[in-house]
Amino acid sequence: MSELKTMQDALDIVKDIQIGDLVQGEVLTLQDKQAIVGIVDGGVEGVIPFNELSATPFEKIEDILSVGDVVDLVVIKQIKDKENGSFLLSKRRVDAKKVWEEIQEKFEKGEVIEAPVTAIVRGGLVVDCGVRGFVPASMVTDHFVEDFSSFKGQTLKFKIVEIEPSENRLILSHRAILEAEKAAKKEELFAKIKENEIVEGTVARLTNFGAFVNLGGVDGLVHISQIAHEHIKHASEKLAVGDKVQAKVLSVEKETGRIALSIKETLAKPWDNIEERAHKDAILDGVVKRLTTFGAFVEVFPGVEGLVHISQIAHKHIATPQEVLKEGQEVKVKVLDVNPEEQRISLSIKALEEAPKPEVKDVEVEEVEEVIPVVLEEEAPVTLADRLGDKLSGLVSDDK
Missing domain, CATH: 2.40.50.140 (Nucleic acid-binding proteins)
Structure with a gap:
């Protein structure tokens, strides 16, 4: 009777295990594609298929389980062929349920x-x-x-x-x-940044109108006119993404989150020490920047332009500078005069060129007939007889 009671208890336990129940299983055997476990206090065995072992990727079952491990499982279904066990079990789904509960709690x-x-x-x-x-x-x-x-x-x-x-x-x-990290950094930066101070940053983006410099989570704008002292057409002429630069803070607008910067304000001014670099009679290399009716403006240093008056462009007479020069042309110039206070430099191109020799015109010579000088014989002295001539001869005839 006691044996029958024990068998009946075992059957009752098996019947009490339903699909969806959470159970514990002790790992008995590890096979290539599955694990065999004994259901704790169940008196029966179950099978954990390879794809129900873990929600995370793995290669071998040994990476997930070891013989003797006791793990939480969920009953998926009952197995009719009970050769390896009575129930199909899943560790993955139990683990996933715990994860979902943890994620749900973090979400809330x-x-x-x-x-x-x-x-x-x-x-x-x-x-x-x-x-x-x-x-x-x-x-x-x-x-x-x-x-x-x-x-x-x-x-x-x-x-x-x-x-x-x-x-x-x-x-x-x-x-x-x-975005949350950027907002925190932005708030911190706006709390301490001040106008007119020099800051360091990294060029983040280049645009047609300037460059954005990252100051540590917040971008400030350097307008194209504030990149260099000289005129540039695009920020890429002076900057590249990733460049480390220093800039002066021009303005801070906390309400709009805008910061205006200037790189050129941290650079030496173009006209500083100009008398040393462009003294009178100095010969410099330059680039023609602009042509006007009265001459050409030539850039001799970044941000420093001098005027070559039309009369100083060429030795020959020209009506307009365009006859001899074009914008972007490289030229050599001589400094005629420099005025740092008024930021003016007078230059000459023709002073470095040899003046042409004056043209000699051919003179036509008229043919002149040869003049033969006439040499007169020395005149003999005139006598009284020469003067009276025939008159004397008449007188002689009458006397006869």
Whole structure:
């Protein structure tokens, strides 16, 4: 009778185990694709399939269980073929339920969770939180990212956006964490930053109108006119993303969160010591920046332009500077005069060029007939007889 009672008790216990019940199982044997356990106080064995061992990735069963371990399990179904056990059990689902309860509690308290990114899928990231979490692409970061592959394997912090254990749905946001951190840094920076002080930062972005410099979680704008003393068309002419720079704080607007910076205010002024660098008669290299009706402005140092008057461009007469020069042309100039107070420099291009020799015109010579000098014989003395001539001869004839 006692033996029958014992068998009946065992059958009663087996009948008391229902699908969905939580039980404990002692690991008896580890096989390739499953683990055999004895249900504690149940008098029967159960099977844990490979895919029900853990919610986290693993390669071997030994990575999850060892013989003799006592683990919490949930009954999935009863096995008709009882060769290896009477019930199909799951450790993964019990673990997942505990994880869901922990995540639910953190969600209600507004706490942050930390987890590794396990996969990149279309539309976002898959995260292992003990259960599967999903991060939509729009919630990954606070700026546009075309390729998320660099995030795989990283352990990041997340804010719980939505949780629904019954549907295994867990939506997370890393962007919310970044925005919260940035807001905290911004508040801290605005509390201590002051106008006219010199700050250090890193060039974060370049635009057509200037450059954004990161000051440690907050970006300040350096307008293109405040990058250099000389005129530039784009910020990339002087800066590159990642450059470490110093800048002067021009203004701070806490209400709008804007900080205006100037890099050129930390640089030496173009006209400092100009008399030493561009003294009278100095020969300098320059670039033609502007052409006007009265001459050309040539940049000889960054931010320093001098005037080459039209009369000093060439030795020959020109009606406009464009006849000889063009903007962007490199030229050599001679300093004629420098006036630091008025920030004026007079330059000359033609002073460095050899003046052309004056042209010699050919003179036409008219042909002149050869003049033969006539030499007159020396005149004989004139006598009285020469003067009277024939008159004397007449007188002689009458006497005869």
